[in-house]
Amino acid sequence: MITFEAVTHRYGAMTALDTVSLSVAEHELCVLLGPSGSGKSTLLRLVNRLLEAHSGRILVDGHDVRSYRAEVLRRGIGYVIQNVGLFPHWKVADNVATVPRLLGWERSRIRARVAEVLDLVGLPAGTYGGRYPHQLSGGEAQRVGVARALASDPPVLLMDEPFSAVDPLGRQRIQGEFLEIQRRLKKTVVFVTHDVDEAVRLGDRIALLKDGRLIQHDRTEVLLERPATPFVAEFLGRDRALKRLSRVPASALARSSAPPDSAGALPEATDLRLALAHFLESGTAVVALQDGAGRITGWLHREDLEALARAGGPA
Amino acid sequence: MKAGGWSWLALAGFSSALAALTLVPGLWPWVIYPRATPLELLGQHLALVGLSTLAAVAAGLGLGIAVTRPAGQSFLPLARTLAAVGQTFPPTAVLILMVPALGFGRGPAWAALALYGVLPVFANTVEALLAVPAATREAALGLGFRPAQILWRVELPLARPLILAGVRTSTVVNVGTAAIGATVGAGGLGSPILSGLVTQNNGYLAEGAILAGLLALTLDAGFGVLGAAGDVGSTRPSS
16 A cells, blocks of 8 residues: 655755665554654655655555645645644634645535544534634644544545654543544554554554664564564563563453452453553452453463463563 | 724724814814815825835735745845844934935835835744744645645734734834925925924924824724734634
8 A cells, every 4th residue: 555665865964764665555554663863754754745755666555656746645645743733723623624625525525524523533523613723632632633634534644643742641542542443444554653652552563763774564463572683672672571462452362161269350351461460469360351241251361371471572 | 891892992083083183174273284184184194104005015025925935945034134123223214315315205205114114014924924833834734735825824824913913013103204204205294293393383293293193093903903803713714
């Protein structure tokens, strides 16, 4: 869906990207991760031609991005930035309607679509549509930013550290909500962040960049299990085993037979990192897993969890 | 009462006083300047201020936009310095300097007023456009606005209050400076003032001063009304 072919970009004498080749499959959320100055934002901004590559090609849906007029290309790609950049003189509904208006949609279609996407991000149009950006909290403004990017239903979404200005608690919430939206809409997303936890939580795949070079690009689980270089291992952190556990729901390891002694219960959607925390706190070896209705669906054994953590653990 | 309400009240009061004193010369309790009616003097004055301010706004706005575009950005520091230096010149000096260049009459007064009036409009336009948040501009670009659309739909609406304040300053200052225009033969409300000074006739002097003062207050209140109407919330995006 999005292909970078040997892309190089320079700022003056500084090489920001050095022959980066990378493919993002349709419906996949690919995180561009790396320290500041690694070139991740540059790579993202080449896709909608806010920057132009000095050499190499970028294909979106098989077409070179340079074959479009820049405005036409950008109207077909959703774009969310860190500081949101809502238009302060327009109401929320008008902000969300930006791209449909640029595309010349009919008024009634725009109104219906604005209501739909505002609902999608959890801000009912009736309550929020008439507000001005300065009347929103940081988290609400960022949701409006996401709604605005989704308004024309573009297949591709570019997100440049979209949640990093939101406070930690709000960030976790908005990440969860965004994951839900992504599960439903299945966009092709390129997501830039320097936050490893965010990358691990959201990314189907992670492309790790350093000094303008692509160091490793793999499924998130693979990256955590088998970091290709000491830099990757160091950047992901020494708690890689825990990060890996955080991506697996407890239900994945559930056994069906009842154990002799079981203490406590957890929702089956709990991730294994939280389940481990439960074991550490309670000192038990088994915990029951419940579905949303409180029915027991299986049992999680501490030894299974530990076995999983050891497999592919620190080399 | 909101700020806009007070502006309306001031506008109504000052403009009716101005209208009464120019349309009904009999209201003046003393002998007034005989060579032109108050209405004629006001007309000359308005023409002088109106035309020069119009030119000043067009030039100031155009230059301000030009030096904040990527192509004109290299002139930005120089232009800002010149504007700052220019505003330290007293308007009278600009007016007097015009005489050797353009001679006596309306021409030099008009040119001096236009030149001096450019500065506040230009300075405010530049500051207002530079104050548009980078994130807003970046989002506009990334969503697919063309550069001209960013200017018309995003930058200028956001810059409007500050630009309007510049136009206001420019206009009100020009009302006063135009009165000095009489010394170079430009006519207007400066004529009775000058005549009053020369012949020590306080009645003439007061006539010109009162009318010029009321005109300045009326225009200022008018901009107050415009400014209140331009608060965030009243502009709508066009499609």
